[in-house]
Structure formats: C-alpha cells, structure tokens
Amino acid sequence: MAVTQLSLPSLDRIASGKVRDLFALPNDPDRLLFVASDRLSAFDVVMKNGIPNKGAILTLTSAHWFRVLAERVPGLRTHFISLDVPAGVVTADEAAALRNRTMQVRRLQVLKIEAIVRGYLTGSAWKEYQAKGTVHGLAMPAGMRLSQKFPEAIYTPSTKADLGAHDENIHPDDAWKELGDKETARQVQELSLKIYNAAASYAEERGIIIADTKFEFAKDAEGNIYLVDEVLTPDSSRFWPKESYEVGKEADSFDKQFIRNWLIREGLKGKEDVVVPDDICAVTEERYKDAFCKLTGKKFEDAIAN
Numbered sequence: 001m002a003v004t005q006l007s008l009p010s011l012d013r014i015a016s017g018k019v020r021d022l023f024a025l026p027n028d029p030d031r032l033l034f035v036a037s038d039r040l041s042a043f044d045v046v047m048k049n050g051i052p053n054k055g056a057i058l059t060l061t062s063a064h065w066f067r068v069l070a071e072r073v074p075g076l077r078t079h080f081i082s083l084d085v086p087a088g089v090v091t092a093d094e095a096a097a098l099r100n101r102t103m104q105v106r107r108l109q110v111l112k113i114e115a116i117v118r119g120y121l122t123g124s125a126w127k128e129y130q131a132k133g134t135v136h137g138l139a140m141p142a143g144m145r146l147s148q149k150f151p152e153a154i155y156t157p158s159t160k161a162d163l164g165a166h167d168e169n170i171h172p173d174d175a176w177k178e179l180g181d182k183e184t185a186r187q188v189q190e191l192s193l194k195i196y197n198a199a200a201s202y203a204e205e206r207g208i209i210i211a212d213t214k215f216e217f218a219k220d221a222e223g224n225i226y227l228v229d230e231v232l233t234p235d236s237s238r239f240w241p242k243e244s245y246e247v248g249k250e251a252d253s254f255d256k257q258f259i260r261n262w263l264i265r266e267g268l269k270g271k272e273d274v275v276v277p278d279d280i281c282a283v284t285e286e287r288y289k290d291a292f293c294k295l296t297g298k299k300f301e302d303a304i305a306n
C-alpha cells in the first residue's frame with residue numbers, strides 16, 4: 001500500500017511539500033527529519049494515490065548519491081546526516097513507519113532557485129529550442145535533434161514557485177536576481193555543473209544516462225553552500241537506459257515521464273484529484289526500483305532489509 005500521509009503525532013511538522021514533510025527534532029534545533037511519502041506529483045499537481053515504496057526508493061537513492069558525491073566532488077557540503085530514525089523521540093509504530101523513508105538532515109536556509117542541469121535536449125528545453133533555437137535563452141548549436149547530447153552540460157535554472165504555482169525557466173545570468181547576489185549565483189552554477197558531471201559519469205558506467213536533473217541548495221549561518229533536498233532520483237531527474245538511447249527519438253525512461261505521458265494521453269495533465277490506475281502505478285514502481293538497482297548495484301528488497 002502506498003502511504004500518502006504519515007501520522008507522526010510525536011513530532012512537530014514544520015513544512016509539507018508535494019512529496020515530503022519536514023519535522024523538527026526535539027532537543028536538536030540544527031537538524032530536521034526529512035520524510036518522503038509515497039505521494040506522486042506530476043506537472044506540479046499531486047495525484048490522489050501514491051506509488052508503493054516510492055518514499056523509500058527516493059530516500060535510499062538520495063542517500064546513495066550523497067555518499068558517492070562526497071567522494072567524487074571534493075569539498076562538497078551536503079545536508080545529509082544519517083538514515084537513522086532518531087532514537088527516543090518517536091513511538092515504535094512511528095519508527096516503523098519512518099524506516100527507510102527518512103533522513104536526518106542539517107536544517108538550513110534553502111535558496112530560491114531550482115538549479116537545473118541539462119546534458120541532453122528534451123522536455124521544455126526541446127520545445128524552446130524548436131521555437132527559438134535557444135535553451136533558457138542560451139544560444140545552442142543549429143540543427144540539434146530531440147534527445148541529442150549538448151556539447152557540454154548546461155546550467156538552466158528556474159524560479160522556485162510557491163506551492164500551487166509553476167516554476168519559470170530563466171537565463172543563468174538572471175539567477176542572481178532570485179538569489180540576491182552574484183557570488184552565490186556563481187557558486188551555485190559551478191557546484192551544479194560539477195555535481196552533474198560527476199553523477200553523469202557515475203551513472204553512465206552503470207547503464208543510465210542522466211538527461212537532466214534538478215538540485216536544490218541552501219546556506220548555513222556562515223554563508224556556506226550545501227546541496228540539500230533529494231538528489232538525482234527518478235523524481236528530480238530524467239534517467240534514460242543507455243542501451244536503448246537514440247538521437248532523434250523520445251527516450252524510454254526510468255522516471256516520471258511514463259506517468260506524464262499517461263496523463264497527457266488521458267487528457268488529465270494538470271488536473272486535480274487524479275487517481276492513477278494500479279497497472280500504471282505498478283509499472284512506475286518497477287521503473288523506480290530498476291533505476292535504484294542499476295545505480296546502487298543493490299536490489300531494492302535487499303536494501304530495505306538492512
């Protein structure tokens with residue numbers, strides 16, 4: 001059964017996003033409990049039902065990446081502290097509900113930018129390119145085809161809209177207006193590209209192309225920048241199987257694209273209260289698990305047993 005709402009009366013909920021809920025930890029104001037539900041959102045709308053195991057898949061995938069990136073991107077700071085359910089602050093039932101879907105993270109001030117990096121031409125970037133030859137206002141080589149790899153990965157941020165509103169693509173040179181200063185904007189851009197390039201080569205060795213992805217960053221009181229939120233999951237990224245990749249063709253994917261395509265086919269894009277049929281949920285769950293297994297080298301069922 002998918003869990004769309006967790007009941008955790010022992011903890012104070014401080015924020016709820018489309019997929020995650022953030023809880024304060026008593027006695028530790030510097031930490032948060034970052035809890036992933038099984039909720040599914042697409043086109044900025046949350047579906048009525050969820051995908052079984054999705055919260056655990058997202059959490060364990062993110063935790064895996066935090067460890068990989070700590071090795072591959074020297075000096076990178078991340079909000080990840082541990083996967084442990086904090087001892088002594090929740091009941092046994094709550095601890096069981098939280099298992100595998102929660103991370104203890106550093107509590108930080110999240111920056112108002114969606115730090116998107118694109119390695120391949122698809123999605124809204126493909127639409128803009130066809131209309132204007134640009135991507136987020138950046139000039140791109142002529143004659144590019146759908147799903148083609150960019151000569152090098154590009155940083156293409158968008159605004160971070162409040163719940164219910166849509167993010168807007170912006171030119172990277174305008175990101176500082178969202179962030180308040182040019183030095184922060186420069187660091188976020190540089191980090192985003194470094195992390196993407198490290199992750200893309202790691203994933204490619206394991207048969208997955210990371211076509212694009214979205215990072216979030218935050219600052220501590222001293223102004224240091226941290227990678228936060230979920231990272232490099234099938235929710236925040238387009239993952240394509242390398243074996244069936246072809247330029248000029250819409251790629252098969254391990255990610256939410258399958259649900260997006262179903263919503264479009266059914267005329268349900270952007271509609272509220274959509275119930276996703278069981279067979280579509282089951283395929284999505286399998287794809288998410290498949291991506292987890294390819295990236296981590298572990299079967300999901302074995303990973304949650306530990």
Ligand code: ATP
Binds near residue numbers: 017020022160229
């Ligand atoms: P958003 O567009 O803000 O991500 P969302 O609906 O996608 O909204 P979720 O991803 O479900 O939100 O929830 C995660 C929320 O937690 C996000 O608002 C994210 O910015 C915030 N967040 C992530 N890491 C931290 C952190 N270390 N400290 C404080 N807030 C965080």
Ligand code: MG
Binds near residue numbers: 017
């Ligand atoms: Mg989010």
